[in-house]
Amino acid sequence: xxxxxxxxxxxxxxxxxxxxxxxxxxxxxxxxxxxxxxxxxxxxxxxxxxxxxxxxxxxxxxxxxxxxxxxxxxxxxxxxxxxxxxxxxxxxxxxxxxxxxxxxxxxxxxxxxxxxxxxxxxxxxxxxxxxxxxxxxxxxxxxxxxxxxxxxxxxxxxxxxxxxxxxxxxxxxxxxxxxxxxxxxxxxxxxxxxxxxxxxxxxxxxxxxxxxxxxxxxxxxxxxxxxxxxxxxxxxxxxxxxxxxxxxxxxxxxxxxxxxxxxxxxxxxxxxxxxxxxxxxxxxxxxxxxxxxxxxxxxxxxxxxxxxxxx
Amino acid sequence: xxxxxxxxxxxxxxxxxxxxxxxxxxxxxxxxxxxxxxxxxxxxxxxxxxxxxxxxxxxxxxxxxxxxxxxxxxxxxxxxxxxxxxxxxxxxxxxxxxxxxxxxxxxxxxxxxxxxxxxxxxxxxxxxxxxxxxxxxxxxxxxxxxxxxxxxxxxxxxxxxxxxxxxxxxxxxxxxxxxxxxxxxxxxxxxxxxxxxxxxxxxxxxxxxxxxxxxxxxxxxxxxxxxxxxxxxxxxxxxxxxxx
Numbered sequence: 180x181x182x183x184x185x186x187x188x189x190x191x192x193x194x195x196x197x198x199x200x201x202x203x204x205x206x207x208x209x210x211x212x213x214x215x216x217x218x219x220x221x222x223x224x225x226x227x228x229x230x231x232x233x234x235x236x237x238x239x240x241x242x243x244x245x246x247x248x249x250x251x252x253x254x255x256x257x258x259x260x261x262x263x264x265x266x267x268x269x270x271x272x273x274x275x276x277x278x279x280x281x282x283x284x285x286x287x288x289x290x291x292x293x294x295x296x297x298x299x300x301x302x303x304x305x306x307x308x309x310x311x312x313x314x315x316x317x318x319x320x321x322x323x324x325x326x327x328x329x330x331x332x333x334x335x336x337x338x339x340x341x342x343x344x345x346x347x348x349x350x351x352x353x354x355x356x357x358x359x360x361x362x363x364x365x366x367x368x369x370x371x372x373x374x375x376x377x378x379x380x381x382x383x384x385x386x387x388x389x390x391x392x393x394x395x396x397x398x399x400x401x402x403x404x405x406x407x408x409x410x411x412x413x414x415x416x417x418x419x420x421x422x423x424x425x426x427x428x429x430x431x432x433x434x435x436x437x438x439x440x441x442x443x444x445x446x447x448x449x450x451x452x453x454x455x456x457x458x459x460x461x462x463x464x465x466x467x468x469x470x471x472x473x474x475x476x477x478x479x480x481x482x483x484x485x486x487x488x489x490x
Numbered sequence: 491x492x493x494x495x496x497x498x499x500x501x502x503x504x505x506x507x508x509x510x511x512x513x514x515x516x517x518x519x520x521x522x523x524x525x526x527x528x529x530x531x532x533x534x535x536x537x538x539x540x541x542x543x544x545x546x547x548x549x550x551x552x553x554x555x556x557x558x559x560x561x562x563x564x565x566x567x568x569x570x571x572x573x574x575x576x577x578x579x580x581x582x583x584x585x586x587x588x589x590x591x592x593x594x595x596x597x598x599x600x601x602x603x604x605x606x607x608x609x610x611x612x613x614x615x616x617x618x619x620x621x622x623x624x625x626x627x628x629x630x631x632x633x634x635x636x637x638x639x640x641x642x643x644x645x646x647x648x649x650x651x652x653x654x655x656x657x658x659x660x661x662x663x664x665x666x667x668x669x670x671x672x673x674x675x676x677x678x679x680x681x682x683x684x685x686x687x688x689x690x691x692x693x694x695x696x697x698x699x700x701x702x703x704x705x706x707x708x709x710x711x712x713x714x715x716x717x718x719x720x721x722x723x724x725x726x727x728x729x730x731x732x733x734x
Contacts, residue, residue, distance in 0.1 A: 294584075350637035360684075360689045360690065360691070361689065363684060363689070364686075365685040366685070366689055367685050367686065367687050367689055370687055444689070445687065445688070445689060446688070446689040446690070447688045447689065447690035448690060
């Protein structure tokens with residue numbers, strides 16, 4: 180039976196090169212994640228998700244599942260520590276990002292005092308399009324909250340706190356802005372009347388169902404608990420047949436839903452929100468698409484990132 | 491809600507970056523030298539125009555009209571600098587450069603040009619002079635840097651005169667926007683009211699007020715950034731005085 184060689188790990192501050200922590204008798208099979216836990220014991224304010232440990236002061240952070248003996252270090256490993264700042268779990272992130280707009284829109288729908296002229300407080304709009312818009316907007320965010328709680332599996336554990344503040348400002352701000360106009364006493368209903376509203380509503384519902392189907396399908400790819408990426412394929416559900424043409428049909432459906440909502444409400448701020456969201460989702464879709472292509476040689480040729488044949 | 495835009499006589503971060511340029515290729519360098527020479531010349535034309543108008547009029551009131559055209563032409567031409575960053579021949583951030591240039595263009599067109607009544611205000615002269623001096627120094631700085639022959643005087647001027655020119659320009663800009671407010675409110679310039687079939691409204695008057703307010707957080711940040719740049723650049727510059 181061979182003796183186990185223990186490692187020693189010293190953790191340094193990259194700026195001062197001073198030693199923050201020295202760990203001895205570390206198992207060679209220890210992971211970075213486990214080392215972070217040990218470091219956390221010495222510095223309780225730096226919980227593991229807030230730590231970035233690197234081999235080089237200017238290098239990339241090591242992944243939590245990296246094993247100590249596989250790293251290019253001697254039996255005394257030198258790691259550099261960076262504080263990533265307060266972190267928030269993904270679930271918390273999405274709950275606050277989605278609960279905000281849901282709630283804020285309702286404030287405008289019910290015309291709470293001080294938003295519009297005093298005489299309009301607690302009145303309601305005579306247009307069915309306005310009530311329909313409220314229902315659609317609310318269902319959209321309720322669906323997202325449900326998905327966050329029950330469906331999504333998140334690969335990274337956390338997000339920096341300042342990102343949450345920035346994202347919430349964006350979502351909440353835009354929700355308030357578009358809700359203000361849709362529920363305004365001087366709102367003008369769509370030019371082509373009920374026909375426009377109903378067709379747009381139908382497309383909206385289809386896109387919501389589509390997006391939900393895709394999220395379920397993506398969730399099932401990781402149902403065995405593995406972290407490895409797999410190629411998503413169309414299933415028996417017709418909504419997933421978009422996978423023949425697109426790498427990220429969830430984004431396609433999402434863009435479609437907001438586009439329908441724009442037509443349904445005929446409101447420029449909604450259009451702007453749709454446009455900005457579409458640009459962002461296109462960037463994400465392209466990233467994912469090229470990652471798939473790099474990782475899988477057998478990746479289907481026909482697929483485009485977000486719009487079939489086009490984008 | 492539109493994003494606030496502002497104009498001051500600053501082009502902070504770009505400078506240190508352009509000194510450390512690895513060389514964007516001979517053709518691009520030639521183009522950039524031409525661009526910067528043309529811009530230097532353009533702003534010199536504006537400077538000379540101001541002096542001549544002052545001498546012939548005998549007073550410094552209403553000088554804007556004598557340099558209106560070259561000011562619009564050369565300030566708008568600065569939009570090319572966004573392209574330079576986007577294409578990569580200048581190692582600066584597209585977003586930062588875009589913000590800076592757009593704020594100048596905003597003040598030139600959306601305030602001074604659009605609200606005729608402010609054109610005779612003295613505040614216009616204040617920011618035009620600040621911009622002119624700043625831009626002449628800035629563009630000649632870039633020209634010399636590209637040719638690897640930067641006189642210490644130009645470097646010193648670039649990183650010292652801003653101490654006076656920045657606040658001067660900001661004061662001129664703020665006073666001009668403030669002067670424009672009553673006319674914007676009266677005429678409803680660039681404003682859209684409800685009801686309309688796009689279900690959208692925009693109040694330019696409120697927007698201008700927001701722009702003025704945005705100077706409060708933005709100006710100190712940029713000013714102190716330039717101060718820090720000054721310490722860094724001029725401290726290392728003392729080792730080789732008149733580099734030529």
